[in-house]
Amino acid sequence: MRIEKEKLRSANVTIEECQDKICYLTQERDYARTHQKIVEIPVEKPVLYEKCESCDRTAYQNAKAKYETQKERLAGQYKAKTVMFQTTLFLLAWYSLTTTLFQAVQSDVFLSDCKSFFHDAASFIQTFIGWTIDAGQSVAQISTKIPNAFIAGMVYWLLLILIVGICMAGTGMLAILIEIKVIELYKKNCWDVIT
Known part of the structure; x- marks a missing residue:
């Protein structure tokens, strides 16, 4: 039992000594941190292809x-x-x-087809313009109810121009919308790299 007590005492002593050493080293570390000097040492970094002391840049310039x-x-x-x-x-x-x-x-077939195509297109345009002018004249007949001849003539021509202009603009817009739809359908269904 005596041996065990001595071992216990010596263990307590070594623990206390270790704690004292830790405390002393911690104090030295803190003192070194607060009282140290910071010294900057310039370091040169070599840059690729920069002129050095012993050579020139001719190899780099020639390669470039x-x-x-x-x-x-x-x-x-x-x-x-x-x-x-x-x-x-x-x-x-x-x-x-x-x-x-x-x-x-x-x-000969191509020539006859061209003639018939342009003849049909011209006759359709002529018929459409005739219908438009007839519609404008029939609407412009409202001006006949005005007793003053000068004002009636002005109203007649204004209504005629207005109706013909509206019909032509509507037809143009309709043709543009149809063309846009045809292009969209072509892109959706028939589009390929070659065309």
């Missing part, structure tokens, strides 16, 4: 000049090939279009 000339040469070649490609495509399209048109013009 070679790169720039090669880049300009390749850009010129690319531009020339692009222009050649676009010119070839334009000439091919122009040749195919003119060949098709010249072959079509030589056909």
Whole structure:
């Protein structure tokens, strides 16, 4: 039992000594933190291709000049090939279009179809303009109820111009809307890369 008490005493002593050492080291650390001098040491960082003491930049400049000339040469070649490609495509399209048109013009069926198409379009436009003028004149007949001839003439022409203008503008808007719808349907159903 005596041996155990001595061991316990020696353990208590070593614990106290360790605590004293920890306290002393903590105080030294705090003192060093509050009383230390901050010294900045300049450090030079080497920059890639920057002129150093023992060499010059001729290798870098030569490589850069070679790169720039090669880049300009390749850009010129690319531009020339692009222009050649676009010119070839334009000439091919122009040749195919003119060949098709010249072959079509030589056909009697094409000529008769063109004549009938333009004749029908002209007769429709003429009929539509006639209907519009008739509608304007019938609306303008309201001016006959005005007793003053001068004012009646002005009202007649104003109503006629107004009705014809409204009909023409409405027809134009209708044609534009139909064209927009046809283009949308074409894009939705028939659009492909070639067309």
